[in-house]
Amino acid sequence: MASPILANISPQNILLIKLRHHGDMLLTTPVINALHQRYPQANIDVLLYQETRPMLEAHPAIRRLHIIDRKWKNEGAWRKLAHERALIADVRACHYDLVINLADQWRAGIITRLSRAPLRIGFAFKKRDNALWRFCHNQLVSTADHSTLHTVEQNMSALAPLGISREGARVSMHYSENDKQYVLSTLLENGINSPFIVVQPTSRWGFKCWEDEKVAATIDQLAKQNRKVILTAAPDQKERVMIEHIQSLCRSPDVVSLAGKFSLPQLAALIDHAQLFIGVDSAPMHMAAALDTPCIALFGPTKLQHWRPWGEHNRVIWAGDYGPLPSPDSIDTNTQQRFLSIIPVEDVVAAARSYLNE
Incomplete structure (x- = not known):
């Protein structure tokens, strides 16, 4: 159950993080749709890999996309570091009230922490059961039942601290x-x-x-x-x-x-x-x-x-x-x-x- 404090929040700027493949990104849209329905006044942004951008770029509820290009690693250590620093600066400049991290990568966890958002939700992955992962997030959602859930339901469970049910989850694909x-x-x-x-x-x-x-x-x-x-x-x-x-x-x-x-x-x-x-x-x-x-x-x-x-x-x-x-x-x-x-x-x-x- 979500605490009354979280269920009653009214965020103005929300960041969703998912760093996976094309199909995975499409299956995050129920989370985006549910957030837009609950907080229609909020700006919703997404952090994702460059190649998966087409899956979400036409979604009408998304304000902007933050991009990680996996080709950065081919540009050398200093150039990659410059890209990462610019990304963090962009994220911080958006003044997020709420970050929802659906990813399991350390990179995603660290960006969640460096966003400076007062509310940072992530999953309590077994492989991330340590102090640093807990330091990156101040609300962790159990994954104990994820093996029995569809990916849509897994993603939607991240919204439980906000009092948002996974019932009626709807996947959507948009084009221009x-x-x-x-x-x-x-x-x-x-x-x-x-x-x-x-x-x-x-x-x-x-x-x-x-x-x-x-x-x-x-x-x-x-x-x-x-x-x-x-x-x-x-x-x-x-x-x-x-x-x-x-x-x-x-x-x-x-x-x-x-x-x-x-x-x-x-x-x-x-x-x-x-x-x-x-x-x-x-x-x-x-x-x-x-x-x-x-x-x-x-x-x-x-x-x-x-x-x-x-x-x-x-x-x-x-x-x-x-x-x-x-x-x-x-x-x-x-x-x-x-x-x-x-x-x-x-x-x-x-x-x-x-x-x-x-």
């Missing part, structure tokens, strides 16, 4: 009007003027991917003249090669590749206009769930409890329902083994058709 118009014009340029499905079968980790042949077979059963299937992927060369291979295996002419063509906010605009999204455990999958686009998510040896799509119009197809899987903690992330291969095409097609009312 320019992004929307760019996507719509790209669709027209590619002859797409009817309903479409988005399929993003790629991940930066191969072990999260389905077999190319099964992706192609699924597409062939869903694509038709008045309903295109659009293949998407990151600009990464490996992902684009995978998409080219999948497209070469497709017999249907109603398949269009827009792989590597969009930024993440532009991809969000595309997914927002789709009838259906089919993908693997990845940031675009979380984007589809946040946009309330019907979503079929294929999972392998991943902690489903933490990373399943958050929302109402989602269907998870888990390889573990078809055969044994290794523990997620035992996976060599560099392996090329595709643990999703035991998922049958007909089950994915049936799930898709249920959303398409066929």
Whole structure:
């Protein structure tokens, strides 16, 4: 329970800290949304890694983003130190009343302390059970139940000292009007003027991917003249090669590749206009769930409890329902083994058709 003192505070400037990957950043939006609802007069800022900026830059409740560029370490010790000092100066200049640190890195803890905010909330991570971590924060929230919670619920639990419930947590993905118009014009340029499905079968980790042949077979059963299937992927060369291979295996002419063509906010605009999204455990999958686009998510040896799509119009197809899987903690992330291969095409097609009312 939150103390009456914290539950009744009225902060004017709030900083949220999270230093993780793209999907992780999207799953912080329930915290941002809840803070904005509770404190509509407050300025809300976020500290994050440079590469994850697209996930939050269009969020209407965020005033500004403080950036850490992981390339600083390549500029030499003195230049890196100058960047860090400038960051701390910027943070202090904002005069935060409240800092909420969702991160577990020491860097995040130290920035929390150096912000000089009178209220500094963090998590009581087991690996940070020491005096310095406690010195960085003056309110620590237990993580004892985090193993049973979705990542959204974990993040929302940081708001307990403020008396904010995690009930009704809502993930949101935002994009600009320019992004929307760019996507719509790209669709027209590619002859797409009817309903479409988005399929993003790629991940930066191969072990999260389905077999190319099964992706192609699924597409062939869903694509038709008045309903295109659009293949998407990151600009990464490996992902684009995978998409080219999948497209070469497709017999249907109603398949269009827009792989590597969009930024993440532009991809969000595309997914927002789709009838259906089919993908693997990845940031675009979380984007589809946040946009309330019907979503079929294929999972392998991943902690489903933490990373399943958050929302109402989602269907998870888990390889573990078809055969044994290794523990997620035992996976060599560099392996090329595709643990999703035991998922049958007909089950994915049936799930898709249920959303398409066929």
